[in-house]
Amino acid sequence: MNKNESYEEFIKGIWRDNPVFVQVLGMCPMLAVTNSAVNAIAMGMATLFVLVGSSFLVSSFRNLIPKQVRISCFIIIIATFVTIADYTLLALVPKVHKELGAFIPLIVANCLILGRQEAFASRYPTRLAVLDALGMASGFMLALFSLGSVREILGDGALFGVKLFGENYEPWVIMILPPGGFLTLGVILLFFNWFKFKKDEFLEDVAAAERSGN
């Protein structure tokens, strides 16, 4: 297991295989809690805790869990971590917990977490599984944060509660309401598509240039 491999496992979750922007997983909590940057980060941390914890356990016990009951075991493990996260948040930061509301228990239904257990953690050694989880969760948090900050800046004129513009700024309220969530993510995906399109174009130009015997 060389260093490059480990790095690769971690970094892929951040950009190339970003769970939200590329794989389009974990949508439900995404749009609901990103009406402000603070909520987005809190949800990101909770998801990180659940994902890393679950991947660690699933990977460590992957040879002991029979195939037939693996999904049920995954779910039991994930639900346990989510419950722990729920009570911990409620005890430590009740205000944040109130904002996130019912979406903390809903982390269980986040296809991202179950998907990673099935696709990766149950097949690879613990160290790689944890790195993969960290990467995916970081990518997820990055996505949440970018969505949350855009919505908060446009819809509230603030970031982390700190007002950015003057008194006269008329906030674009729709951005912190549900339609804003859909639209912002749609536009971000649009940029991703455009980026990919340009990249493909560039690669094609390079290939064409090489073919014409440059």
Place this chain on the structure above:
Amino acid sequence: MDNLLWIFISALLVNNFVLTYFLGLCPFLGVSNSLETSARLGLATTFVMLVTAVCAWILNTYVLIHAPYLRLICFIVVIASTVQFIEMLIKKLSPALFRAMGIFLPLITTNCAILGLAIFATNRGYGFWEGIVYALGAGIGFTLALVLLAGLREESELSNIPQLIKGTAMNLIIAGILSMAFMGFAGLFSTA
């Protein structure tokens, strides 16, 4: 307690599960390319929601008072079992339908809308009838959103769409506009 009609209309239109609460997005974006599949999935989901609402009420009233921390796990077990049961039922009654629905039937289990329904109903302290009415409203609202998007997508298949926006980006923007339209239902019950 909120009255039953308010609960129903609120879940169906004003606070639509998909367009306001962002629940059930995976099937919403994934399945809505076909009107027929969407309608069927919506109906199946509504049924699972009804069963879940009743089971959640039973659990909450008799079991979970003593062990509130087991709520999440119990709900998931109930949902998974219900979906398994429906799968077997549909397979027996209509194998053609079973084949048509394919992978989407088991995927109802990870549909956040159902778990969300159970959790919301618990948090709001809904009783037996309130739970049923809530599940009906939520399920029909979910079906409505799915069918609307599916219809729009089928229409757009025939139009000339720029390559860049095709796919999930376009669906999300359409969903955003639908969500804005549904915001118009707020205040439906206001007695001003």
Place this chain on the structure above:
Amino acid sequence: MNTDSRKESTSPSSLRLVLTLAIAGLVSGIAIIGIYESTLPTITANKARELREAVFKVLPGVTQMQPLVYRDSQLVVVEKANKDEPVIYGGYDAQGDFVGYAMPAAGPGFQDTIAILYGYKPEEQIVVGMEVLESRETPGLGDKIYKDAAFVGGFSALSVQPEIVAVKKGTKSLPNEIDAITGATISSKAVVRIINEAHIAWVEQLPAPGSEPPFVLAEPAGNGAGQ
């Protein structure tokens, strides 16, 4: 849910399957119970403190409180109310004298249900404070029911006879009128309606002014007032 093919080289016995699930469930249960027990004191204390703060906000001059329920045709003090039993809170000053009731109430607003706590003095039949506990009203418009200081302040001496009326901003003239918020008429009227309805529901059950239950709880109910 398991749609993979079921071919296995050595199929594990049913006992093994059940055992795995049982062990997983057991360990999970222990972990969950552990975290629940360890966070319970903090969570209960937080809840109690939040309630106290809200009650003290809506009843100025109050430093002590106790929960009250309606049983056997009278208002009695309880340490913990039964589930689904409506609870109100009696507010008392440092000497233990009754000041007023803090009454929780809820109802549909513009977007969704609004939950509030309001302070009520039965002798003068006035509302003395209002605090929004939960709301999902439109940000920038309906959420002014808790962000607009003038609106919240309008509840500091509001008569409930014959009932509270929300009037167009700037036209308040009678003691039972309150200025609604411009651009958030429906949310403002919803709050007023919620208080009116709660008042009607409770007024018959309140004892005559002067004979309210005395302050008896040595310290505020530590195990959460009625949840």
